[in-house]
Amino acid sequence: AVVAESVALCPLLAQMPAKKKSGSRKDHGPGAEPHENPAEPASGEAGASGAPPPETTKDPPEPDSKAGDPEAESGSESDSGSEQGDGAAPAQDDSMPKFKSRAELRAWEAELKEAALADAATIKRLEEVRARREKAKAEREMAEKAQAEEEARRKAEAEAAEEARQRALSQRPRLELPGPKDVKTALMKLQECASDDFLKKHGLKGAGGNKLAKIKNAEFQKIFDDFQENGDVAELHKYIGT
DSSP, rough: HHHHHHHHHHHHHSSSSOOOOOOOOOOOTTTOOOOOOOOOOOOOHHHHHHEEEEEEEEOOOOTTTTTHHHHHHHHHHHHHHHHHHHSOOOOTTTOOOOOHHHHHHHHHHHHHHHHHHHHHHHHHHHHHHHHHHHHHHHHHHHHHHHHHHHHHHHHHHHHHHHHHHHHHHHOOOOOOOOOOOGGHHHHHHHHSSSHHHHHHHTTTOOOOOHHHTTTTTHHHHHHHHHHHHHHHHHHHHHHHOO
């Protein structure tokens, strides 16, 4: 009965994990080394029962706390990107053309420089044109101002002369008595300026040159004095040409 009971317990014992026996350190004297005796399953019992050796259990791997977390993944990606970007070159501008050789690059730079210089030259020409236009405008304004001043001066002089003439016409002028040689010329001038009544009074109406030449100097003085004293102011001014 004891043998049958032990045979029945063999499969259960075989399934149980074997306990590790810590090696006992026996001091056999000074300088002795420890001796470990690991536990080994009884081959007789295992062979007798036919059960497989016990399997060692392994702890399951710990789940990654970051797995499945989008924030953690994005953070890790940004960290990796920042690490890569620290030593990486800056991104190239897409608007800049790509060149196959340094010669093409230098040619492109030369074109840009030439275009910039052309723009500067154009701006300079425009500034020169604007300066010339402003100068011409200033000169034209000065000429117009001078012309306006000249016209104003001439107008003022004309107005002053007309005023003086009108003032002189309003006054009776004093005629200068002609000499004996100018009697005939003076009488002919009186025929043009004096009124018909005056000419008839002194017999000068329609008189010709011969009759005028026969008039004596004394008689001419009387005629001339009468014209000076009694003639119209306008007739007197007409005689002297004012």
